[in-house]
Amino acid sequence: xxxxxxxxxxxxxxxxxxxxxxxxxxxxQKYYAEDAPEMSDADYDALLRxxxxxxxxxxxxxxPDSPTQTVGAQSIVSDFAKVRHGIQMLSLGNAFSAxxxxxxxxxxxxxxxxxDASAVEVVAEPKIDGLSANIRYEKGVFVQAATRGDGTEGExxxxxxxxxxxxxxxxxxxxxxxxxxxxxxxxxxxxxxxxLNQQQAAQNKPLFANPRNAAAGSLRxxxxxxxxxxxLQFFAYATGLVSxxxxxxxxxxxxxxxxxxxxxxxxxxxxxxxxxxxxxxERLFTDRATLGYDIDGIVYKVNRLDWQERLGTVSRSPRxxxxxxxxxxxxxxxxxxxxxQVGRTGVLTPVALVEPxxxxxxxxxxxxxxxxxxxxRKDIRVGDTVFLERAGDVIPKITGVDLAQRLxxxxxxxxxxxxxxxxxxxSRNAGEVARxxxxxxxxxxxxxxxxxxxxxxxxxxxxxxxxxEVEGLWQDxxxxxxxxxxxxxxxxxxxxxxxxxxxxxxxxxxxNLFAAIxxxxxxxxxxxxxxxxxxxxxxxxxxxxxxxYGTVEAWFSALQTAFDTASEAYQQLLSxxxxxxxxxxxxITFAAEPHNQQVIADLxxxxxxxxxxxxxxxxxxxxxxxxxxxxxLQTMTRAEAKAKAEQAGAKVSSSISAQTDYVxxxxxxxxxxKKAKELGVTVLDExxxxxxxx
Ligand code: IVH
Numbered sequence: 001x002x003x004x005x006x007x008x009x010x011x012x013x014x015x016x017x018x019x020x021x022x023x024x025x026x027x028x029q030k031y032y033a034e035d036a037p038e039m040s041d042a043d044y045d046a047l048l049r050x051x052x053x054x055x056x057x058x059x060x061x062x063x064p065d066s067p068t069q070t071v072g073a074q075s076i077v078s079d080f081a082k083v084r085h086g087i088q089m090l091s092l093g094n095a096f097s098a099x100x101x102x103x104x105x106x107x108x109x110x111x112x113x114x115x116d117a118s119a120v121e122v123v124a125e126p127k128i129d130g131l132s133a134n135i136r137y138e139k140g141v142f143v144q145a146a147t148r149g150d151g152t153e154g155e156x157x158x159x160x161x162x163x164x165x166x167x168x169x170x171x172x173x174x175x176x177x178x179x180x181x182x183x184x185x186x187x188x189x190x191x192x193x194x195x196l197n198q199q200q201a202a203q204n205k206p207l208f209a210n211p212r213n214a215a216a217g218s219l220r221x222x223x224x225x226x227x228x229x230x231x232l233q234f235f236a237y238a239t240g241l242v243s244x245x246x247x248x249x250x251x252x253x254x255x256x257x258x259x260x261x262x263x264x265x266x267x268x269x270x271x272x273x274x275x276x277x278x279x280x281x282e283r284l285f286t287d288r289a290t291l292g293y294d295i296d297g298i299v300y301k302v303n304r305l306d307w308q309e310r311l312g313t314v315s316r317s318p319r320x321x322x323x324x325x326x327x328x329x330x331x332x333x334x335x336x337x338x339x340x341q342v343g344r345t346g347v348l349t350p351v352a353l354v355e356p357x358x359x360x361x362x363x364x365x366x367x368x369x370x371x372x373x374x375x376x377r378k379d380i381r382v383g384d385t386v387f388l389e390r391a392g393d394v395i396p397k398i399t400g401v402d403l404a405q406r407l408x409x410x411x412x413x414x415x416x417x418x419x420x421x422x423x424x425x426x427s428r429n430a431g432e433v434a435r436x437x438x439x440x441x442x443x444x445x446x447x448x449x450x451x452x453x454x455x456x457x458x459x460x461x462x463x464x465x466x467x468x469e470v471e472g473l474w475q476d477x478x479x480x481x482x483x484x485x486x487x488x489x490x491x492x493x494x495x496x497x498x499x500x501x502x503x504x505x506x507x508x509x510x511x512n513l514f515a516a517i518x519x520x521x522x523x524x525x526x527x528x529x530x531x532x533x534x535x536x537x538x539x540x541x542x543x544x545x546x547x548x549y550g551t552v553e554a555w556f557s558a559l560q561t562a563f564d565t566a567s568e569a570y571q572q573l574l575s576x577x578x579x580x581x582x583x584x585x586x587x588i589t590f591a592a593e594p595h596n597q598q599v600i601a602d603l604x605x606x607x608x609x610x611x612x613x614x615x616x617x618x619x620x621x622x623x624x625x626x627x628x629x630x631x632x633l634q635t636m637t638r639a640e641a642k643a644k645a646e647q648a649g650a651k652v653s654s655s656i657s658a659q660t661d662y663v664x665x666x667x668x669x670x671x672x673x674k675k676a677k678e679l680g681v682t683v684l685d686e687x688x689x690x691x692x693x694x
Contacts, residue, residue, distance in 0.1 A: 013054050014632075017061050020051040024067035028150075038395070045094060068316075079222055080155035083146035085134060086181065086241030090151065091316045092127075092299060092323040098278055101300070104322045105274060108302060111311055111319060121303040123250045124280045125237055125268040127323050129212050129294040130187030131219060133161060134240050137180050140171040140260075147219070151316075160219050161186070163228035171260040181240030182262060188215045189293045192231040211294050233293075236262040249303045267291075270303060281324055288326070297325040328389045331364070332402065333357040335384050338369065338413050342421045342445035346437040346535070350375055350415070352386070352398060359390040367396045371433045372415040381410040421445045424596075427589040429582040438589045440533055441599045442481060448474050450533045454482050458539055459531035460523065463516040464509060476502075481599055482531075486521065486606035489514040522608040525552055532600075535586040541578060545587075546612040547646075548576050556600060559591035577642065577654040621692060623649035625661035628676075631669030633686055644693050656681065664689040 024047055030038050048067065055062045062068070095101050105120050114120070134154065136144040145161035146154035161167060164186070171180075188196070193211040196218075200207050208214035218230035236257045247253045254264050267284065271277045281298055288295060302308050302320040311319040337353040350369040357364055367388055369375050380386060380398055385405040390396040415435070419426045424439025440446045441454075451474060452467045454460055462485070473479040478488070478497055491497045492510070499510045523531075529552075530542035537545075549555035561569035562584070573584045590596055627650045633641055641664070642652045656663060656675050663676035663683045676683050684692065 013058050014061065017051065017054050017058070020047055020054070021066060023047055024051065028067060080147075080157065080220070082149075082153050083134075083144065083156045084153050085146065085151070088151050089132060089134060089148040089154070089183065089240070090313060090318055092321055093317045094297075095322050095324045096327070098274075101274060101277060101322075101324060104300070108307075108311060108319065112307060119273050121273075122271050122277060122300040123254070123268055123303050124271050124277060125299050125301070126265055126284060126291070126295040127297040127299045127325075128185040128187050128235055128265070129296045130185040130215050131212070132183060133157065133186050133219075133234075135161060135167065135182045135184075136240075137171055137176070137182065139178055140176045142167070142169045155220070157219060159224035160221060160227040161234075163224055164232045164234050166263045167234050168261040171262070173256075173259045173261070175246050175256065176260060177243045177246055179241060179243040180246075181242065182236050182257070183238040183240050184234050184236035184262075186215055186219055186232055186234050187211065187293055188218070188230070188232060191292065196230060234263055235265045237265070237299075245305075248305055250301050250305065250308075251303055253305075271300070285326060295326075297323050299323050329359050330387055330389050330399070331357045331359040332385060333364075333388055335380060335382055335386055335398075338375070338380070338382055340416055340420050342419055342437055342443065344446055344449040346419075346440050346443065346446050348372075348416070348419070348426055348435045348437065350413075352380065354386070354388065357388065359388060359396060364388060364390060364396045367398050369398065372428070372435055373433050375413050375415065379412060381406070381413055383407045383410045419443055419445075422595070424593050425589055427585070429585050431582065436535055438535075438593045439595045440535075442595045447480065451479060451482065453533040454531045455485070456531075459527060460485075460520050462513075462520050464513045465516065472502075481602065483599065483602035483606060485517060486603075488517065521606060522610060524610045525550075525555070525612050528552060528603075528607070528609050529555070532590070532596075534590045536583045537587070541583065544576060544578055549612075551611045552600075552604070552609040556591060559587050560597075562588050563592050575653070575655070577652045620648040625650045626659055627652050627662045627664060628654065628656050628660050628672065629664045629666070630672035631666030633664075633666040635686060635690065641689075648693050662689070662692075 024044075027039055027044055027047075051066070052068050055066065055068055093104075095104055106116070108114075108120055109116060109118060132148045134146050134148070135142060142162065143158075144156065145158045147157055148154050162169065188211040190211065193208070193214050196214055197207045208217060214230075215232060218227055218232055221227045237254075239253060247256055251268075251270050254268060257264050269276075269280050271280055277300060284295070284298055300322055302311065308318070308320040313319065334355045335352045336355060339351050339353060341349050341351055343349060348371075350371065352367045352369055354365060354367055367386075369380060378398065378401060380401055383406075385402040386398045387400045387402065388396050389399045417426055417435075418424065419437035419439055422437065422439045422443035422445070424437055424443060426435045426437050428435040437443050437446065440450045443450075448471055451470045455462050455465050455467075455470055465485070470479065478499075479485055488497070488499065492499055492514075499505055499513075500507045524546070526539075526543040526546035529537065529545055530539050545555060549558055558569045558573065561567050562573050564570065570584070570588075573579060573587065574581065579587075622645065627645050629638055629641055629652065636644075645652050650661075653660065656672055656679065658679055658681075660676070660679070660681045663672060663681050664686065665673045665676075665683050666686055673683055
């Protein structure tokens, strides 16, 4: 994950919107589902704001699944049961300055029609840096607990939350609604976090990066006895679904919580006006280090619940609450070394190893440099004294260099053009910031990932050989490259390996596996291409390529010839609809890499790769016709339209010429439509096209 995030290049709004969505989905997943954030909240917010602005300017681009319309992770992969929240679990808008707070209060006054400068009472609470949870009590009894998830649907962590000692299994006292959902934050104190990490170290287990990650890891345990062994804490700070109202203000809610036996944060304070709000902020900012747990700011909530109700929410956050974030914490240190790490997807990420320094209570010895351009832009060199910043729980970053302290002998950092792990070419596409290793199939940093892709459902799909098995076989060095899968049986027969006696295998499953592998020794070309896991080459592209080149030999040798961009092979590659310069470059560099040539040659020893066969219908009005799509289609995606056209025997091209038979013009078709008319090519609108193709 690198500065693919940075809007460095001017692109069309449509492309940028889709790029931003992809990035935000990715980071949501990292943050909410995997508890492994890769970027700071501030960077995330910047991306989200950019998307919001683009969508505001182009309302046609808004879709229901856009990250601006949803909160949190889209696809939580886990074995926990799903729980739909009765009331959405919202997120909070951010404020960073006194002006932002003044603005927040003024907007509230305007919304409620209150006179300017009138008092708006708020409750100020520390914003705990943990995980939010929703606990449902029915008739005072704890019946269910869930994580926030995507805000609409979370995971069932009932058994886990029941193990937290401070959370009552039965509420005490009076006025408890029949149904009341309690929302609050699960967290670990600094002391418990340190003890847990000591224990992890003693058992040779990986350390947690910070208390939040440790709390998340402790909570998302299918075995609740592990959760029970971790000293998690909880502060209740809001209600979810409530069967009958029991309070008129937020402060009263908190008082009831206390009376019912729920833990609340002792520092919460009612503030009458902005002055008191800011005084509270200053106080807490000073006391932050002594609280004993991580907070990343303060939450202000309008005290009157009838006002909260009237204020309502806007997209993801309530109008009646805001998070006043603390500034990121900074320190100065020295860069000792710059190393380049290779991620599981082959992206090369530079990392600065720095003289260990304490930033916001955490010892930092590494900082991400994001990518090549970032190093050049900031001109960060080994030996430099740098400013390091840590915001919340994310990986620290270097914000700048103290040039006054630069050594006379220092030289700019030279980014490697080959993979530091496997030595393959590391290439970078125009317009992209990431440099990627092209040796995915043999690169130690990526092989397991690639092998898992190779055997995945839409690739080789070998029964009995799932991600888990591949991982195990890879760890035991029984499978290192894809071809090794197909030599397992021979090696077994030769007595070189002993599969049946591996843990959890046995004679029968070994024989079954061999049979399943043998079944896949014959494979259609498109599946084969897809299985190779070439950057950007998904199923659709693999099919397109198979169709265009027909055989594996034709395809691979054309790619090798296309290395010369003056060649006809290169032009032909680019003329394929759906293949742009970047994708062409990924294909070409893949084919140029000797390691990959070897992998393919090895696989060919064991496989029959079926040439592409036409399955298109004969004798339709479109048989043999050339169609060009332009503009935005309303009833189907471009990919669907293309698939339908090809089914009907048409060829789809990306450029218009006199040979084009039909141009299908969607909305905002632009210049292609004009050109078609000039050339006298038939132009169809979407309805006309649908009629023709069906
Ligand atoms: S109130 C409608 N109060 O901050 C408001 N949230 O960015 C719902 N958080 O997901 C949240 N301490 O995990 C609230 N005292 C507090 C909080 C708090 C921490 C977290 C919570 C929430 C996130 C919102």
